[in-house]
């Protein structure tokens with residue numbers, strides 16, 4: 406019955422024991438081969454040089470693929486959950502002060518680069534003259550905290566309409582820079598046109614505090630905190646990704662929620 410060519414006859418038990426041994430050894434060999442392979446793959450990834458953006462090219466390709474998927478599924482119709490004003494924090498956390506040295510005074514102007522050599526210069530009153538939109542949402546920072554906060558300002562899409570900047574919406578990105586150019590972000594156009602995205606000049610119904618971006622900041626609830634640039638100096642439009650402070654440190658460019 407249990408006949409193996411070279412070994413003569415085996416009892417059923419001997420045959421089974423042999424099978425068990427053969428399978429155990431085979432499992433171990435496969436296990437260590439895969440372990441080794443994983444180790445090699447890890448070492449290869451680990452030892453790859455970093456790209457200009459502080460991320461290894463292979464990892465950046467994965468991040469970019471994720472970004473691409475996120476932007477495919479992004480819908481302007483999709484709103485970030487709205488809260489009641491009464492749910493908003495009275496003590497709003499302050500985080501990040503790059504590009505915010507010193508106090509800003511009334512000499513501040515918003516510069517909007519409509520096209521090369523064509524810059525619109527606006528005061529905060531110009532912006533306050535536009536319809537006001539208030540947003541209460543759960544502000545999320547990549548560092549792991551979140552807080553329900555209440556902001557007021559002009560919808561970015563309303564602002565574009567008023568200043569005849571509709572043609573610029575054909576471009577893929579909006580870039581923003583602090584007056585001293587130390588902090589800068591890029592956001593994709595669909596997220597900028599989402600109805601909860603505002604050029605914000607108020608927090609909790611009062612003018613923005615200095616450390617929260619006085620006189621003007623971006624509030625863009627579909628993104629993590631890193632994209633909500635405080636103290637806007639210049640706004641520009643482009644088809645290439647605008648330079649982005651945290652993306653340059655290796656963070657996800659899209660940073661969507």
Ligand SMILES: Nc1nc2c(c(=O)[nH]1)N[C@H]1C(S)=C(S)[C@@H](COP(=O)(O)O)O[C@H]1N2
Pocket residue numbers: 497498499500501502503504505545546547583588616617630631632633634635636
């Ligand atoms: N100019 C400027 N804007 C900035 C930052 C910064 O360092 N400088 N930090 C960002 C980060 S990481 C977060 S979480 C939010 C924090 O906004 P808040 O201080 O109003 O809570 O601002 C964003 N905007």
Ligand SMILES: [Mo]
Pocket residue numbers: 500501545546547548630631
């Ligand atoms: Mo953040």
